[in-house]
Amino acid sequence: MNFELTAEEKARRKEFFDVCKELEKKRPPSLLDFETVFELSEPWQFHLDCAKEFAKKGWLALNWPAEYGGSGTMMDQVLFAEARGYHGIPGVDIFGVQMLAPTMLQAANEAVKKEFLPPIARGEVMWCELWSEPNAGSDLAALSTTAIKKGDEYIINGQKTWNTNAHRADWGFGVFKTDPAGRKHHNMTFILLDMKTPGVTVRPIPYIDGEAPYCEVYFDDVHVPAKNIVGQENEGWAVVNLLAGFERSGIGEIVFMLRELEELVKYCNETKRNGKPLSKDPLVRNRVAQLACELEAAKAIAYRIADLQNRNEMALMDASAAKIFYSELGERFAFIATDIVGPYGQVKTSRWAPTNGAWEKKFYDCFVTTISMGTNEIQRNIIAWYGLGLPRMK
Amino acid sequence: MDLRFTEAQEILRKMVRDFLTTECPKTLVRELESSDKGYSPELWKKMAELGWMGLVIPEEYEGMGYTFQDLTILLEEAGRNILPGPLIPTVISTFPIIEAGTEEQKKEFLPKIARGELIITMAQLESEGTFGASGIAVKATAKGDDFIINGTKLFVEMAHVADYIICVTRTKEGSTDKGITLFIVDAKTPGIKCEVIPTIAADKLCEVRFDNVAVPKKNMLGKLDAGWQLMEMMTRKGAIAKCAESIGGIQTCVEMTVTYSKERVQYERPIGAFQALQHIIANMWTSMETGRYLLYEAAWMESEGQPCTKEASFAKAYINEIYKDVARWAIRLHGAIATSYDHDIPLYYRRSKAADTAFGSTDFHRELVAQQIGLK
Numbered sequence: 001m002n003f004e005l006t007a008e009e010k011a012r013r014k015e016f017f018d019v020c021k022e023l024e025k026k027r028p029p030s031l032l033d034f035e036t037v038f039e040l041s042e043p044w045q046f047h048l049d050c051a052k053e054f055a056k057k058g059w060l061a062l063n064w065p066a067e068y069g070g071s072g073t074m075m076d077q078v079l080f081a082e083a084r085g086y087h088g089i090p091g092v093d094i095f096g097v098q099m100l101a102p103t104m105l106q107a108a109n110e111a112v113k114k115e116f117l118p119p120i121a122r123g124e125v126m127w128c129e130l131w132s133e134p135n136a137g138s139d140l141a142a143l144s145t146t147a148i149k150k151g152d153e154y155i156i157n158g159q160k161t162w163n164t165n166a167h168r169a170d171w172g173f174g175v176f177k178t179d180p181a182g183r184k185h186h187n188m189t190f191i192l193l194d195m196k197t198p199g200v201t202v203r204p205i206p207y208i209d210g211e212a213p214y215c216e217v218y219f220d221d222v223h224v225p226a227k228n229i230v231g232q233e234n235e236g237w238a239v240v241n242l243l244a245g246f247e248r249s250g251i252g253e254i255v256f257m258l259r260e261l262e263e264l265v266k267y268c269n270e271t272k273r274n275g276k277p278l279s280k281d282p283l284v285r286n287r288v289a290q291l292a293c294e295l296e297a298a299k300a301i302a303y304r305i306a307d308l309q310n311r312n313e314m315a316l317m318d319a320s321a322a323k324i325f326y327s328e329l330g331e332r333f334a335f336i337a338t339d340i341v342g343p344y345g346q347v348k349t350s351r352w353a354p355t356n357g358a359w360e361k362k363f364y365d366c367f368v369t370t371i372s373m374g375t376n377e378i379q380r381n382i383i384a385w386y387g388l389g390l391p392r393m394k
Numbered sequence: 395m396d397l398r399f400t401e402a403q404e405i406l407r408k409m410v411r412d413f414l415t416t417e418c419p420k421t422l423v424r425e426l427e428s429s430d431k432g433y434s435p436e437l438w439k440k441m442a443e444l445g446w447m448g449l450v451i452p453e454e455y456e457g458m459g460y461t462f463q464d465l466t467i468l469l470e471e472a473g474r475n476i477l478p479g480p481l482i483p484t485v486i487s488t489f490p491i492i493e494a495g496t497e498e499q500k501k502e503f504l505p506k507i508a509r510g511e512l513i514i515t516m517a518q519l520e521s522e523g524t525f526g527a528s529g530i531a532v533k534a535t536a537k538g539d540d541f542i543i544n545g546t547k548l549f550v551e552m553a554h555v556a557d558y559i560i561c562v563t564r565t566k567e568g569s570t571d572k573g574i575t576l577f578i579v580d581a582k583t584p585g586i587k588c589e590v591i592p593t594i595a596a597d598k599l600c601e602v603r604f605d606n607v608a609v610p611k612k613n614m615l616g617k618l619d620a621g622w623q624l625m626e627m628m629t630r631k632g633a634i635a636k637c638a639e640s641i642g643g644i645q646t647c648v649e650m651t652v653t654y655s656k657e658r659v660q661y662e663r664p665i666g667a668f669q670a671l672q673h674i675i676a677n678m679w680t681s682m683e684t685g686r687y688l689l690y691e692a693a694w695m696e697s698e699g700q701p702c703t704k705e706a707s708f709a710k711a712y713i714n715e716i717y718k719d720v721a722r723w724a725i726r727l728h729g730a731i732a733t734s735y736d737h738d739i740p741l742y743y744r745r746s747k748a749a750d751t752a753f754g755s756t757d758f759h760r761e762l763v764a765q766q767i768g769l770k
Binding site: 001002003004005006009075261262265268269277279280282284285286288289290292293294296297298300301303304306307308310317318320321322324325377379380381383384385387388389390391393 | 395396397398399400403463652655656663664666667669672673675676677679680683684685687688690691694695698705707708711712757760761763764767768769770
């Protein structure tokens, strides 16, 4: 057993951190967390700029085969995610780079790979995910939006929802029912489509704070070339499951929280209450230390997952456990931090707000990760059914 | 980075697991709990033949020369099975001798420990009940060729059967970490009185009273007045060791709960088919797995000789809480059956409380973490 990085990995890690540290100097103050990238124009523009910067270095194609312009390893992805997490740097499209690209590399035909991978590596095309529907959330296989083949096109009709960043994305990938009479799990296809195709209507959904990171997307006779699919026709469910398995350590989110912990420690050291710094209050010390312990536990299991995935081994149970753990830790963190900063925990970006309002924002962004990418309840099912062999719900 | 155990480590794990399954059934565990000794000399002898007490002792002193991480694998299995007896106090007491003992002390004690001929324990806690320096009040005063020890140590594990006790004393007035000295005390020295304290895990924690106990100067361990570092080292290594034992215990609680929930039928289906239970079991598994890698990280750092006060405290503070929590849920999910004396789960539940008090409580370690993460 060895937790230490190789000399080569250490050098790479430093390179990632150096670049992200420089970028942090240009980070707009309104970029409070990664959700703001989808909500506000300044953070979004910064995301695009960072993507260009990373593309130049080949960092949007880490762990891709060289023939598609890739370089680096799975471990590089992890180390790069750490650097971005710590310095709060966007620039890597979660949907295009982290989800779609590895899926295409494994499941798409050559023509699709040649057409869609290079623009992702160049940081030119941003993607969104078109999965959930009003009546198909956790039970995604119950979806009803159809894509009916006609000649060399699919005609899509229906509605998707909770589509992060659909209002800014250039392209979308999703699963659509291509054989409505077919049997469950063998009746849908994984389709790629240009979000500017006629018949696509995107409506942002106001989030708790009135901003709009998520959208609903309506399809009204949307014509998509039949060649734009990943995997086999009617076998999109297998592609969905494949996609769900990539880089799931959550290390970026965890390291972002480690930075937030540093900010919280700094705040406690510098802020007086009852005539002494908050850091002298044993209750505060205890609660902050508890967060630190849990964060380290999250980091340790994230490395465990990275280590497994780096050797192409399955990390299904651990990935679900890690997701449950770090997302719910995020909730505890938000509650404790906003409690410690007292009345300032409710203040939005303004001169009264500590850390520019990041704590207040964390209070209502904290549960996003518990719901997205398979709710934590679904993750618990995965551990129970596939990991521990408990009887599956019918 | 490679978080797999080596093949040799996997063999060690299997060897320990197989041995304990055969040699230390729960009937023996219960028997030892109600016995006076609290351990089985026959089993102790067999463990010595397998080299367990000498696992981390260098080969030149008849040990196996294994790493600290190897030791935690052994202890994880011990915790998984439950192994009553003085293994942890003996191996943790060995470390200050290895690191700070004189050549004479090493030659005198280490081979005998490795052969299973000596039981050693350490006397750290006193009436304040803290592993911090302020809790050390037992005095040792120089007199001729001896030091005279006076005072009372508490919660000294297996002291009633120990041959030697590593006693942490105060050799200078005060309550700080300066002026602390360790002595290797022969447990048969006149003036030592030992009484077993009735505890939740029946693990024979003792009150040890020192009444003008004369200890030869040559039995001083490390330097005069500079023993705090050794005390901290024992607490840190002991904390990691206890975490290993606890993760093993947690694993049994999870495994037994999974098995039972597949067998127990209510409403014409195994209770494990109900999501209400599935999600609790998934939580138990998640706790175990997050704690496990926290342990492995601390154990690896300690093994490599890297500073890991912070990591040891991360692990102890976290695992203290999850062991109690997982064991409590294991009882809940088994239902009334697991509240009976004859059921195995309560053996673990009781030990989860004992484990959290050993080598530093949750709050003690959280305070160490607070210091380490920069809270002023």
